Amino acid sequence: xxxxxxxxxxxPVGGVLWSMAGDIRMLLTLPPALTMQVARPAVGAGVDDxxxxxxxxxxxxxxxxxxxxLWVYGGAGAAEEGRRLRQLHKTIQGTDAHGRAYHALxxxxxxxxxATGFPVFRHAQRYLGRPFTEAQERQLYAxxxxxxxxxxxxxxxxxxxxxxxxxYYHKVLADExxxxxxxxxxxxxxxxxxVPDRGPRWLRLLLRLSWPWLRPRFARCRRFVSIGLMxxxxxxxxxxxxxxAQERRLRRLGWVVRAVVPALPERLRFxxxxxxxxQAARRH
Numbered sequence: 001x002x003x004x005x006x007x008x009x010x011x012p013v014g015g016v017l018w019s020m021a022g023d024i025r026m027l028l029t030l031p032p033a034l035t036m037q038v039a040r041p042a043v044g045a046g047v048d049d050x051x052x053x054x055x056x057x058x059x060x061x062x063x064x065x066x067x068x069x070l071w072v073y074g075g076a077g078a079a080e081e082g083r084r085l086r087q088l089h090k091t092i093q094g095t096d097a098h099g100r101a102y103h104a105l106x107x108x109x110x111x112x113x114x115a116t117g118f119p120v121f122r123h124a125q126r127y128l129g130r131p132f133t134e135a136q137e138r139q140l141y142a143x144x145x146x147x148x149x150x151x152x153x154x155x156x157x158x159x160x161x162x163x164x165x166x167x168y169y170h171k172v173l174a175d176e177x178x179x180x181x182x183x184x185x186x187x188x189x190x191x192x193x194x195v196p197d198r199g200p201r202w203l204r205l206l207l208r209l210s211w212p213w214l215r216p217r218f219a220r221c222r223r224f225v226s227i228g229l230m231x232x233x234x235x236x237x238x239x240x241x242x243x244x245a246q247e248r249r250l251r252r253l254g255w256v257v258r259a260v261v262p263a264l265p266e267r268l269r270f271x272x273x274x275x276x277x278x279q280a281a282r283r284h
Contacts, residue, residue: 007079008150010072011143013281016136020121021072022274025128025261029120030065031222032230035186036116039177039238042102042109047182050092050104054185058196066273071147073277082150097180107157112172114153118144119169123231127254128261138162173237183238187223189216224249 011017020026038044047053053060070081092104102109118141125132132140141162148158159165185191195211197204207214227240228250235242261269270278 007076008082008146010074010078010150011146015143016132016140017072017143017147020125020129022069022270022278023261024264024269024271025124025257026271027065028128028225028257029117029124029229030061031186031226032124032228032234033116033120035183035226035238036120036177036230036234037113038182038186039180039234040109040112040172041096041098041176041178041180042100042106043113044180044182045094045096045102046092046104046109048180049094053182054192055194057193058198062198065271069271069273071150073274075277078150082152086152107154110151111148111153111157112176114144114148114151115158115165115169118165119231119234120229124229127229127250128257141165170233173234177234177237179238187226187240189219189223191215191219193219 038047051060067081067085071078074081086105089104089110094102096102104110121140122132122137145155145158145160149155159168193215195204195208199207224246227235227242228246230238230240232242266275266278
């Protein structure tokens with residue numbers, strides 16, 4: 001591990017992100033955040049041109065999830081993971097659908113990808129847990145800024161207070177977001193998704209046999225969660241329909257999740273990296 005003096009530290013043990021980023025409920029927030037990220041033309045073009053999300057969606061998903069967990073629970077390795085990501089993105093460049101040159105590390109685009117997590121976590125928490133108090137919301141934003149520093153986002157490129165964040169956020173929604181080819185693919189109910197290739201052999205065999213039946217149902221579920229847990233203002237900016245009946249279904253799903261997940265033992269409730277970090281924190 002290459003630890004550099006004055007590396008930014010991850011969010012604090014016992015903080016808001018420490019409690020929620022490794023909880024399995026967090027998995028439901030990833031589809032809406034990703035959809036908002038790629039709806040910015042430069043980000044969508046970068047994913048369209050350079051990502052393996054079509055050919056290796058499951059591997060890409062696992063790698064992204066591991067990376068996200070390291071930002072919060074990686075200790076001294078969090079900043080190293082940030083450096084690895086910046087190195088990975090150095091060659092990602094091209095031209096978006098409007099003929100504008102982009103580079104993955106351009107501050108406006110890089111910061112937006114990170115920024116989407118805050119409004120999505122805030123909105124999803126109203127369904128999947130207890131809504132944040134004002135103090136918790138402010139702490140979450142401060143911790144999200146700290147994660148941004150781990151990723152190499154300069155303070156000058158991210159609003160430093162919640163009061164500054166919302167005008168920035170609404171301006172991006174109004175001026176930038178659009179339904180592009182990647183957004184439409186992520187929300188498709190008939191995607192070209194390969195059979196999942198992760199997990200034990202028996203599970204992979206079961207999925208291979210049942211995938212023709214599971215695939216469209218998985219796609220419909222992904223679309224439902226992506227749109228439902230997306231903040232309503234972002235949903236409107238993308239022109240995505242959301243009915244009262246769908247809202248009632250989402251609230252019922254939230255009720256089940258809130259009842260079941262907190263009752264699970266830690267080994268089932270938290271993802272592996274988070275679980276190990278929590279155990280180590282208790283020991284020390």
